[in-house]
Amino acid sequence: MSEFNPAVLLDPPPFPAGRVAGLADRLALLMGTSADVLLVQAEAVVALEAVAASLGRPGFKAINIVTGPYGLWFGRWLRRTGAGVVEVRAEAARPVSARAVAATLDAHPDANLLAVVHAESASGIRNPIEAILRLARERDILTMVDAVASLGGHAFAADARGADIVVAGPQKALAGPAGISWVSVSKRAWAEIDRPDAPATSTLSLCDLKRLWLDAGRGALPGTPAPLELWALAAALDRVEAEGIARVVHRHAEAAIAARDGLKALGLSPWAGPEEASHLVTAFAPPAGVDPASLLDRLKAADPEFSLGIGAGADRLIRLNHTGRRADLQVVHGMIAALAAALRP
Structure with missing residues (x-):
C-alpha cells in the first residue's frame, strides 16, 4: 500500500x-x-x-x-x-x-x-x-x-x-x-x-x-x-x-448485536444488556485473573481500535469499536476472533 x-x-x-x-x-x-x-x-x-x-x-x-x-x-x-x-x-x-x-x-x-x-x-x-x-x-x-x-x-x-x-x-x-x-x-x-x-x-x-x-x-x-x-x-x-440514515442506524444495531453475541459465545458478559447498550461500542469486563492492560496489548496487536473504557467504573472495561465505517459484521467478527485468540492460554 x-x-x-x-x-x-x-x-x-x-x-x-x-x-x-x-x-x-x-x-x-x-x-x-x-x-x-x-x-x-x-x-x-x-x-x-x-x-x-x-x-x-x-x-x-x-x-x-x-x-x-x-x-x-x-x-x-x-x-x-x-x-x-x-x-x-x-x-x-x-x-x-x-x-x-x-x-x-x-x-x-x-x-x-x-x-x-x-x-x-x-x-x-x-x-x-x-x-x-x-x-x-x-x-x-x-x-x-x-x-x-x-x-x-x-x-x-x-x-x-x-x-x-x-x-x-x-x-x-x-x-x-x-x-x-x-x-x-x-x-x-x-x-x-x-x-x-x-x-x-x-x-x-x-x-x-x-x-x-x-x-x-x-x-x-x-x-x-x-x-x-x-x-x-x-x-x-x-x-x-x-446509504440512507435508517440503514446506517440499522447497520450499527446489527453490529452491536453481533458483538454481544460474540462475547457471550466466548463466555464473556457484555457490560450492558440490549435495553441499555449503545450501538456504537460494546464493552466487557475481562475474566477474573486477566489483567485488562495486558489483554488490551494483545488485542491491539490485531486491531488498534480495541480500547479501555473512560471514566469511573469504565476504566477496567475493554471496548469493541463498531462505530461509523466499522459498523460492519466482518469487522465485528474479526474483533471477536482476535479476542478469542488473545484469551487462549
Whole structure:
C-alpha cells in the first residue's frame, strides 16, 4: 500500500457560504428538526461548552444527568457561569433511570434546563432518552441533548422527541471529520440564550453565531472558514444520504448485536444488556485473573481500535469499536476472533 501524501490536502478549493447553508439544512433534515442549525468550526466538545457558556448565568438552574465524562464536564462549565446545577448520577458507567430523573424534576420544579447525553462511547451504555425527554415535556422544561456519539447510531428525531438544543458531530456514527460540529437551537431555547448579558466576541458565544450567521441571512461565515473540514463533512453527508440514515442506524444495531453475541459465545458478559447498550461500542469486563492492560496489548496487536473504557467504573472495561465505517459484521467478527485468540492460554 502506498503511503498517503499529505500534500494533497493543501490548497483546497473554497467552500462558499451558500454551500455551508446547504450543509446546515441537510443536518437539520438528518436530525429531524426545524430548529436553527449553527455550525461550529471545532470538535464537538467546544460546541458543548458553548451551550453551557451561552445558557448559564446566576439564577439559572439546570438538572444535569451524569453518566460519563461529558455530562460531568457540562456541569462544571455551567457552574463556571454561576448557574446552579443539580446532578442526577447513575451507578458508575451505567445508564440513569427514568425514575431517578422524574424524582429530581419533581424535587426541583424551578429548574430551567434538563441536560442529558444520549449514548456514552466511554462505556457503551445508552440513556433512556425517550422517557427522559417525555418527562421534561410534561413539565415544560428546556432540554439539551448531547447526541455527538448517538446520531447515526441510534434513531433520533429532535422535534418529535421535544429536544430544544442538540449538540452533534460527524466523527462517530456518521464517519466524518472530527474538526467540525453543530448545534440545533429551538425558538424557546433562543429566548434563554439571546439576551443582553449573553457572552459575546467569544468562540463560546452562540449569540455571536446567531447575529453573524443567521441574522445576516447566512451570507458569510463568521471567522475564517475551514474548507477541509467543510468538504469532508459534505462528503460524509453524501455517503450517509446515499446509504440512507435508517440503514446506517440499522447497520450499527446489527453490529452491536453481533458483538454481544460474540462475547457471550466466548463466555464473556457484555457490560450492558440490549435495553441499555449503545450501538456504537460494546464493552466487557475481562475474566477474573486477566489483567485488562495486558489483554488490551494483545488485542491491539490485531486491531488498534480495541480500547479501555473512560471514566469511573469504565476504566477496567475493554471496548469493541463498531462505530461509523466499522459498523460492519466482518469487522465485528474479526474483533471477536482476535479476542478469542488473545484469551487462549
